[in-house]
Amino acid sequence: VVSNLLNNAAKYTPRGGHIVLAAERDGDHALIAVSDNGIGIPPESIGEVFRMFTQVAHAARHVPGGLGIGLSLVRSLVELHGGTIQAASAGTGTGSVFTVRLPLADRGAATGAAIGPAQSDTAGIAALRLLVVDDNRDAADTLAALLSVMGHDVVVAHDGHQALRMLDGLHPHAVFLDIGMPGMSGYEVAEAVRREPGHDGVMLVALTGWGGADDRARTAQAGFDAHLTKPATVAAIEAVLREVTARSAPSPADG
Known part of the structure; x- marks a missing residue:
């Protein structure tokens, strides 16, 4: 997930730009954010960036080709881990931020106390x-x-x-x-x-x-x-x- 987000930021950030990877704890969740000061995302296209086989027209002009699969796969992987991902941008030329929210592991699971029910669903x-x-x-x-x-x-x-x-x-x-x-x-x-x-x-x-x-x-x-x-x-x-x-x-x- 992180690799795809960093590659995506690098693809759409001109030479000399800045990309920041940050992580912090928010209650029972971990927040991972990849931000850049690249080409940004037009407001009308925010809802399209995670759709498979869709490459936003604004981005395609800067980096032609590609099927727009990377971010769709990222969202699928995040959801498989019980998390969410959001894209944000103030518009064209303002950069973008992709924020991943993932649930933290239950500390009790390390002792084995919380493992039983989950294992019984998949055992065998x-x-x-x-x-x-x-x-x-x-x-x-x-x-x-x-x-x-x-x-x-x-x-x-x-x-x-x-x-x-x-x-x-x-x-x-x-x-x-x-x-x-x-x-x-x-x-x-x-x-x-x-x-x-x-x-x-x-x-x-x-x-x-x-x-x-x-x-x-x-x-x-x-x-x-x-x-x-x-x-x-x-x-x-x-x-x-x-x-x-x-x-x-x-x-x-x-x-």
């Missing part, structure tokens, strides 16, 4: 094997990094044909599958997977920028079990993973 749940398929390498690697931080084993494929070749050896619990891929679309990959009885147990999760009722009906018809609209939130991803875990758990009849 092994890491899931997951396959992420997306022709956009940055998007695939970002989602894979997020899933890895959540504690799962993740493999990435960058096209549909590669994904199908990997399935037999990997036997994943779930596949996060981009729809709009060249050569072989996500719909075609899903249909190919569903034609193979050996892949009956794998859960297919659609990744798409379209989330209307017709779009969800089409992914369901193609054989998908879940539909995530880009940019998928941490909460939505966690909900899908809970469903994958529930499906992969042995039933009482199996024991």
Whole structure:
């Protein structure tokens, strides 16, 4: 998180500028702030800086290229740790401040007194094997990094044909599958997977920028079990993973 924020500040602060990293305690939270006197953020763009695949036009003029994934990943990682992140700027040319608020560890947890209930929620749940398929390498690697931080084993494929070749050896619990891929679309990959009885147990999760009722009906018809609209939130991803875990758990009849 800190590395991404510092890199972001350096990218948008001209040579000779200043970047400050500060940390302090605020009650039961730690505050980490990265501030700079760089190009700043226009007021109308503050709400966009954490959206995946969005690069603020003002920033793009100074540093063209890039998919605007870094800050989206930062927010996801912070939220996974129970924290929040906020961006602030007085406007163009005034610099910006990114403030991370994270809960401090419970001192009682060090003695073991507070560990029991938390451990009982996750004990016995092994890491899931997951396959992420997306022709956009940055998007695939970002989602894979997020899933890895959540504690799962993740493999990435960058096209549909590669994904199908990997399935037999990997036997994943779930596949996060981009729809709009060249050569072989996500719909075609899903249909190919569903034609193979050996892949009956794998859960297919659609990744798409379209989330209307017709779009969800089409992914369901193609054989998908879940539909995530880009940019998928941490909460939505966690909900899908809970469903994958529930499906992969042995039933009482199996024991």
